Amino acid sequence: MESIYLDHAATTPIHPTVIDLMTSEMTQTFGNPSSIHTFGRQAHRKLEDIRQVIAASLEVKPHEIIFNSGGTEGDNTAIIETALSRQSQGKHLITTVIEHPAVLETMKYLDGLGFDITYLPVDKKGMLSVAAVKDALREDTILVSVMYGNNEIGNLMPIKEIGELLKTHPAIFHTDAVQAYGSERILPHGLGIDLLSISAHKINGPKGVGFLYKNDEISLPSLLHGGEQEEKRRAGTENLTGIAGMGRAVEMLTTNEKERRHEKYINYQKIILTQLDEAKIRYQINGHPEKKLAHILNLRFPDIASDLLLMHLDLQGVAISTGSACTAGTVEPSHVLEAMYGKNHSAIKESVRISFGLGNDDDQIYRFVTILINTIQKMQA
Structure with a gap:
């Protein structure tokens, strides 16, 4: 059977081509990208080449790509660090009731820290009203987090319309695009997206690796503290083998x-x-x-x-x-x-x-x- x-x-x-590349990388490019010797420089060059490939898929700057462990870390970083670093400007966050647990549980955590969370409803077809987003916006709103495509019913959210709405509002716009990145053409700059989370294992890449797109025009502290990897934006030695596999998966998309x-x-x-x-x-x-x-x-x-x-x-x-x-x-x-x-x-x-x-x-x-x-x-x- x-x-x-x-x-x-x-x-x-995982796509067979991705497996082949990762197997090769494990034996040929094992240096630490932060080391200054030949092995480290070779690994660093590889890391930056992949960053350019991924940036090109979104038509963004390579510097706007931060490698991490996947969608959950990306969502946590985007939401928690935006909230904590901007709470002097307001403590109101907006999301929807149908978000992935990586977003909903993070919002629940912030609620416990005294942040005010608005959970927007959807209709019987699972669609979010842009008018509801507009009505929920307040002067103290610092973040709007709406997923690009729902992981259970597949609905595409009105991301472009929300981006347009936020052009005249200082709130940061985050989207969990983990489920949509493999099939949709997503251009953050044109859509008004400030932060975007991705996981490689949803696009025939390896588990435990992903990236966060961060618009260069906004500042965002690191969620993880330690070394100065990713230009101090995400501490921890980069998973080069996984990142290489993700890069190959992206190239095929x-x-x-x-x-x-x-x-x-x-x-x-x-x-x-x-x-x-x-x-x-x-x-x-x-x-x-x-x-x-x-x-x-x-x-x-x-x-x-x-x-x-x-x-x-x-x-x-x-x-x-x-x-x-x-x-x-x-x-x-x-x-x-x-x-x-x-x-x-x-x-x-x-x-x-x-x-x-x-x-x-x-x-x-x-x-x-x-x-x-x-x-x-x-x-x-």
Whole structure:
């Protein structure tokens, strides 16, 4: 039985080309980038070359890229350090109720320190109103943090409109773009984004590495204290092997490749929905049907318990999920679906997330939906 992995929103397999490069880097470029001898200078040059590659993908300056351990560190750095360094100007922060736990838990931490947090709601399709952001802004608002694309339902947030709104307000604009970077063309300067968090493991790169984009026009203290790496912006010896793998993964994310993936994933969605319709399986799409990431499809199957469905599919070699991997292994319901439907709505326990990526093809998707249909029919019987 060949396994079918459809949980790429949780993490992605490392691309073989990335693995080859990282293996080579571990043996050839092992010096500390901060050392002044030949081995260190070689490592430093490699580090700066990769910084340029990543900066080019966002059309920003290389100096605006800070290497770190991934999205969680990026979110924590952006939010905590903005709050602590600007609290003399105000203590009001704005975010949404459907953010990743790396943002929500960080906001909760700051709330305990006396900061005033506004959590903006979303509608039944999971969309955020720009008017709500405008209404929430105050003179003492110092940060607005809104994710680029939601990791559970795939919705794209109105980032451009929020950026326009903040042009006339001194608040810093942060976005968690971990789920969107691999498929969307993101240009922070044009969108008014000041801080942007990324994880390599969402784009077929290694785990434990990522970067934070920081607009050169704003100051941001380091979250970690120690050495003077990353120009004193992030202490700790850089994970050069991981950064090299991330750089190669980014190099493969050309505009044409993103467009190719988008078209392919939209086709996967069509295959699944068409087959479900033909089999007369009842379902509902969670989230906005159009303003969304192509690789995420969140479906509700009425009267089908999602945890049991996942268990049956797992036994047949199929991997999907009920939501964020950061809440896996718990009985906590999806905070995203709760925000959309209300805490006691039946959709919360009847919904699953299907997400596409490297290794999937049409044949796999047809086999998956056949297994899905058969499983649902047996559960209904």
